Amino acid sequence: MTLTLPAPAKLNLFLHIIGRRPDGYHELQTLFQFLEHGDELTFSPTSGSRVTLEPAIDGVPQENNLIMRAARLLQAEAGRELPGVHIHLTKRLPMGGGIGGGSSDAATTLLGLNHFWQLGLSIDRLAELGLQLGADVPVFVRGHAAFAEGIGEKLTPCDPPEDWYVVIKPDCNINTGMIFSEEGLTRNTPPITIAPAFEGDASRYRNDCEDIVCKLYPEVEKSRDWLSQFGPARLTGTGACIFGRFPTESKALEVWDSRPSGITGFVTRGVNSSPLHTKLTELD
Ligand SMILES: C[C@@](CO)(OP(=O)(O)O)[C@H](O)COP(=O)(O)OP(=O)(O)OC[C@H]1O[C@@H](n2ccc(N)nc2=O)[C@H](O)[C@@H]1O
Numbered sequence: 001m002t003l004t005l006p007a008p009a010k011l012n013l014f015l016h017i018i019g020r021r022p023d024g025y026h027e028l029q030t031l032f033q034f035l036e037h038g039d040e041l042t043f044s045p046t047s048g049s050r051v052t053l054e055p056a057i058d059g060v061p062q063e064n065n066l067i068m069r070a071a072r073l074l075q076a077e078a079g080r081e082l083p084g085v086h087i088h089l090t091k092r093l094p095m096g097g098g099i100g101g102g103s104s105d106a107a108t109t110l111l112g113l114n115h116f117w118q119l120g121l122s123i124d125r126l127a128e129l130g131l132q133l134g135a136d137v138p139v140f141v142r143g144h145a146a147f148a149e150g151i152g153e154k155l156t157p158c159d160p161p162e163d164w165y166v167v168i169k170p171d172c173n174i175n176t177g178m179i180f181s182e183e184g185l186t187r188n189t190p191p192i193t194i195a196p197a198f199e200g201d202a203s204r205y206r207n208d209c210e211d212i213v214c215k216l217y218p219e220v221e222k223s224r225d226w227l228s229q230f231g232p233a234r235l236t237g238t239g240a241c242i243f244g245r246f247p248t249e250s251k252a253l254e255v256w257d258s259r260p261s262g263i264t265g266f267v268t269r270g271v272n273s274s275p276l277h278t279k280l281t282e283l284d
């Protein structure tokens with residue numbers, strides 16, 4: 001049976017860098033919330049035992065695509081030949097935007113194929129497998145907005161307000177590794193504690209990558225300056241996307257409609273339960 005599942009985007013409502021591990025990775029404290037806007041994956045049975053994916057993403061070799069890598073991990077985990085599947089990807093999320101499209105595609109593949117192949121793997125195991133693909137994959141596997149620590153694998157579920165967002169994608173691609181290797185990056189923000197199930201306003205906290213990213217990419221700074229006329233505007237992840245938060249859809253659309261020409265992005269709602277998990281629950 002054909003299975004169609006969402007791969008939602010995420011925002012980092014704030015992102016603090018509190019230190020650096022001996023292996024060079026940075027220790028973070030960040031708040032993840034999902035967005036209703038996202039990619040979509042369709043899994044269809046095929047004869048044989050191959051996994052195929054279409055369309056390919058320009059510049060990403062098929063076997064490097066996080067969707068194929070997630071499928072390979074599950075095949076290895078099962079340790080036996082599994083039925084053939086064709087995966088169709090509807091790509092809506094801009095790449096390298098800090099909104100987690102690749103990580104979310106990977107998580108949707110892990111949960112989708114676990115269901116499709118009836119592997120019965122637990123969410124804990126799928127989150128462990130996901131971490132091998134990227135630091136942001138576990139939160140998409142677990143499916144609840146969360147305060148993340150470590151490199152993103154220690155998760156405490158949270159319930160920030162489910163506001164509306166204007167998300168702008170400046171016309172540049174930012175390499176995460178390059179930002180983390182910048183000399184001037186703030187790496188010593190004091191750790192904070194937030195109450196479990198935090199429901200407060202995240203905009204009093206900042207994104208430690210934002211100043212460096214705005215300095216290196218004037219188009220990001222320009223987007224932030226324009227959006228900040230209407231309220232706090234912030235970078236997500238290591239960029240390039242900038243988001244502003246609004247209490248209603250109509251207010252967000254009013255701001256979006258007033259954008260100067262040449263600005264691309266979208267308006268969407270923040271949600272604390274992942275649309276992926278909502279869809280999977282409906283199938284059970
Ligand atoms: C910082 C976040 C916040 O969501 O940024 P975005 O990718 O969303 O922008 C992510 O956790 C990104 O996680 P992940 O997806 O694993 O990053 P990668 O692209 O694999 O990282 C590329 C490189 O950045 C550096 N890196 C990454 C994450 C981290 N916590 N510390 C680091 O120092 C490492 O040098 C790594 O080799």
Ligand SMILES: Nc1ncnc2c1ncn2[C@@H]1O[C@H](COP(=O)(O)OP(=O)(O)O)[C@@H](O)[C@H]1O
Pocket residue numbers: 057060064065066067094095096097098099100101102103105106237239240
């Ligand atoms: N299915 C996929 N979707 C998007 N990017 C992918 C995918 N598979 C591999 N990638 C690679 O991961 C990189 C990061 O993509 P993405 O997760 O969308 O951005 P970010 O981590 O900034 O939110 C891309 O530039 C691309 O090279």
